[in-house]
Amino acid sequence: MEFKSLFETYKNAVFQKDIEAFASIFDEDVQVFDMWGQWTYDGLAAWKEMAKGWFTSLGTDRDVVTFDNIQMQETGELATATAFVRFTAVSEKDEELRYLENRLTWIARKKNGKWGILHQHTSGPVDFETMKVILRR
Amino acid sequence: MEFKSLFETYKNAVFQKDIEAFASIFDEDVQVFDMWGQWTYDGLAAWKEMAKGWFTSLGTDRDVVTFDNIQMQETGELATATAFVRFTAVSEKDEELRYLENRLTWIARKKNGKWGILHQHTSGPVDFETMKVILRR
Numbered sequence: 001m002e003f004k005s006l007f008e009t010y011k012n013a014v015f016q017k018d019i020e021a022f023a024s025i026f027d028e029d030v031q032v033f034d035m036w037g038q039w040t041y042d043g044l045a046a047w048k049e050m051a052k053g054w055f056t057s058l059g060t061d062r063d064v065v066t067f068d069n070i071q072m073q074e075t076g077e078l079a080t081a082t083a084f085v086r087f088t089a090v091s092e093k094d095e096e097l098r099y100l101e102n103r104l105t106w107i108a109r110k111k112n113g114k115w116g117i118l119h120q121h122t123s124g125p126v127d128f129e130t131m132k133v134i135l136r137r
Numbered sequence: 138m139e140f141k142s143l144f145e146t147y148k149n150a151v152f153q154k155d156i157e158a159f160a161s162i163f164d165e166d167v168q169v170f171d172m173w174g175q176w177t178y179d180g181l182a183a184w185k186e187m188a189k190g191w192f193t194s195l196g197t198d199r200d201v202v203t204f205d206n207i208q209m210q211e212t213g214e215l216a217t218a219t220a221f222v223r224f225t226a227v228s229e230k231d232e233e234l235r236y237l238e239n240r241l242t243w244i245a246r247k248k249n250g251k252w253g254i255l256h257q258h259t260s261g262p263v264d265f266e267t268m269k270v271i272l273r274r
Contacts, residue, residue: 103170123260
């Protein structure tokens with residue numbers, strides 16, 4: 001399995017709202033600095049709970065994920081990636097409803113030949129005047 | 138030079154407002170996803186400009202940096218770290234004025250025996266209701 005295949009798995013898992021496929025690309029000990037709501041998610045169980053809440057909140061909509069400006073480093077058992085991510089919500093009828101963008105950092109390690117994300121960090125920059133997050137580039 | 142020494146150099150450079158010491162721990166090609174204002178800083182020149190603005194804005198105050206919950210990965214030429222960072226502004230008389238916290242991710246590579254940060258990502262989580270950043274754990 002190539003490290004870069006994690007992008008495709010992430011994208012497909014989110015579109016299908018498939019919790020197990022989503023979880024499959026993360027390490028059991030994953031630590032996530034997520035854009036929303038809490039300082040850290042520690043461990044895969046906590047992260048899967050987040051994903052369940054996310055997928056449920058979409059109702060009959062789906063999130064289409066696209067990655068832009070991917071930059072990767074890889075050496076032996078350690079790999080990293082940075083990218084811009086766009087989440088576009090589409091309706092059952094395939095209408096684009098809304099979108100937002102993130103900045104993404106991944107740190108992954110290889111165990112038994114399989115890459116797992118050990119750390120994910122997503123965010124948007126914050127406007128210093130309003131303290132509000134900027135959701136589009 | 139050990140990878141973990143970058144934390145001490147960062148802390149000292151910020152306290153001293155020493156642009157060159159600050160810049161010394163970053164790679165020429167650094168890409169920064171900073172907490173404030175813009176989507177990305179590409180390259181050391183842009184990042185140094187940010188630091189100049191930051192240090193100047195402090196006036197006679199100084200920022201005391203402390204790192205908490207540091208987690209590191211290192212293998213050959215690639216190393217990563219995650220941490221919580223506290224920036225405490227102190228006056229000339231050493232009074233604590235205010236503080237805020239960040240989540241920090243570093244990706245570094247070794248060139249000619251020297252570690253340089255290739256990617257830095259800092260953020261605070263965003264409250265979903267208000268869209269405002271949360272600045273303290």
